[in-house]
Structure formats: structure tokens, C-alpha cells
Amino acid sequence: MRTDFLLAALVGASSVSAAVMRISAESMEYDWEVTGWNAGCARAGCYYDFNVTGAANLTSRPPTPAFKAYCAGDGEGSPYRLCTRLDEEDTDAVVVAKLLPSTVDNGTRIATIQVSLKYTDLYTPTTWWNFTGHASSFYNQFVAPSQNFTITPDTITGVA
Numbered sequence: 001m002r003t004d005f006l007l008a009a010l011v012g013a014s015s016v017s018a019a020v021m022r023i024s025a026e027s028m029e030y031d032w033e034v035t036g037w038n039a040g041c042a043r044a045g046c047y048y049d050f051n052v053t054g055a056a057n058l059t060s061r062p063p064t065p066a067f068k069a070y071c072a073g074d075g076e077g078s079p080y081r082l083c084t085r086l087d088e089e090d091t092d093a094v095v096v097a098k099l100l101p102s103t104v105d106n107g108t109r110i111a112t113i114q115v116s117l118k119y120t121d122l123y124t125p126t127t128w129w130n131f132t133g134h135a136s137s138f139y140n141q142f143v144a145p146s147q148n149f150t151i152t153p154d155t156i157t158g159v160a
């Protein structure tokens with residue numbers, strides 16, 4: 001086992017225990033591109049839509065799949081909503097997103113989106129990975145064009 005794979009816990013009481021690995025996000029140079037961010041708030045609540053892409057890297061630890069997904073949802077503090085894969089890659093990558101409660105900074109309401117990616121390891125079919133990260137933008141609808149920004153995953157866990 002690599003030293004950067006910290007064996008964090010053992011789950012499952014069965015004889016086949018699954019090892020939960022936590023990878024230091026700083027050990028990877030990896031982020032996701034958000035494009036076409038549009039978000040606004042109405043009486044019924046706040047809503048968003050955007051595309052998010054991640055690049056394949058077959059040599060990083062862990063290897064990452066290429067994906068592009070369209071995410072749309074509403075409600076600050078709502079549960080994750082499934083994003084729609086737009087790519088044609090032959091992987092089981094699942095992308096979800098949710099809007100976190102906003103904060104107000106000097107009169108501007110900060111919108112924070114959290115995205116999570118889960119996929120089966122590209123080489124080891126019994127291992128899966130979960131990457132989660134968030135980034136902030138603002139409720140730009142009607143006041144500014146669609147926004148682009150990046151999300152750097154800050155929590156990376158794997159189960160083998």
C-alpha cells in the first residue's frame with residue numbers, strides 16, 4: 001500500500017471487510033471545470049444550472065475518468081441532485097450536485113455549489129472512488145453573463 005493511502009477505517013462486520021482509503025487532495029493536481037454557470041433566486045428559492053467536466057488521467061493516483069455532466073437544481077441546503085452525463089465515455093461515473101446555504105459578503109450573496117463524482121476504479125473493478133469539492137460564485141442571472149470557474153475536490157475517499 002502506498003504511504004499516501006491512509007488506511008482510515010474498516011467498515012462492515014462481515015468476513016469480507018472493505019478498506020476505506022482517504023487520499024490527501026493535495027497529493028493530486030486535479031480539478032473540475034464549471035462552464036455556463038447560471039443561478040438566480042426567486043420567491044420559491046434559488047436555482048442553478050451548469051456543465052462540469054473532468055479530464056482523464058490514467059497515470060494519476062487514483063486514475064481519473066473523463067466526464068462531462070449537466071447539473072441543474074434548486075434550493076439552498078437541498079440534498080444532492082443527479083447530474084446528466086453528456087459524454088459518451090464507457091465508465092460508470094456518477095455526478096451529483098447541491099447548492100449549499102449562501103453567505104452574504106459585503107452585500108453580495110455568495111452561491112456555493114458542491115459537486116461529487118463517484119466511479120469504479122479504472123483498473124480495479126472492486127474499488128470505487130468518491131471525490132467531493134465545492135466552489136463559490138454568485139447569483140448572476142439577469143445581472144451578469146454565465147460564469148466559468150473551477151472546483152478543486154477537497155475530499156477523496158476510496159473503498160476497496
Ligand SMILES: *[C@@H]1O[C@H](CO)[C@@H](O)[C@H](O)[C@H]1NC(C)=O
Nearest residue numbers: 035036037049050051070086
Ligand atoms: C452544456 O454542454 C452542452 C454541449 O455539450 C451544451 O449544448 C449546453 O448548452 C451546455 N449547457 C450549459 C449550461 O452550458
Ligand SMILES: *[C@@H]1O[C@H](CO)[C@@H](O)[C@H](O)[C@H]1NC(C)=O
Nearest residue numbers: 027028029057058059060061
Ligand atoms: C496526470 O497526473 C500526473 C500525476 O499526478 C501528473 O503529473 C500529470 O501532469 C497529469 N496529467 C495531466 C494530463 O493532467
Ligand SMILES: *[C@@H]1O[C@H](CO)[C@@H](O)[C@H](O)[C@H]1NC(C)=O
Nearest residue numbers: 104105106107108109110138
Ligand atoms: C463593499 O462594497 C462597496 C460597494 O459595492 C465597495 O465600495 C467597497 O469597496 C466594498 N468593500 C470591500 C471590503 O470589499
Ligand SMILES: *[C@@H]1O[C@H](CO)[C@@H](O)[C@H](O)[C@H]1NC(C)=O
Nearest residue numbers: 080094095096116117118130
Ligand atoms: C460521495 O460521498 C458522500 C459522503 O458519503 C455522499 O454524500 C455522496 O453522495 C457521494 N457521491 C456520489 C456521487 O455518490
Ligand SMILES: *[C@@H]1O[C@H](CO)[C@@H](O)[C@H](O)[C@H]1NC(C)=O
Nearest residue numbers: 034035036145146147148149
Ligand atoms: C467559459 O468557457 C466556455 C467553454 O470553455 C467558453 O466558450 C466561454 O467563452 C467561457 N466564458 C467566459 C466568460 O470565459
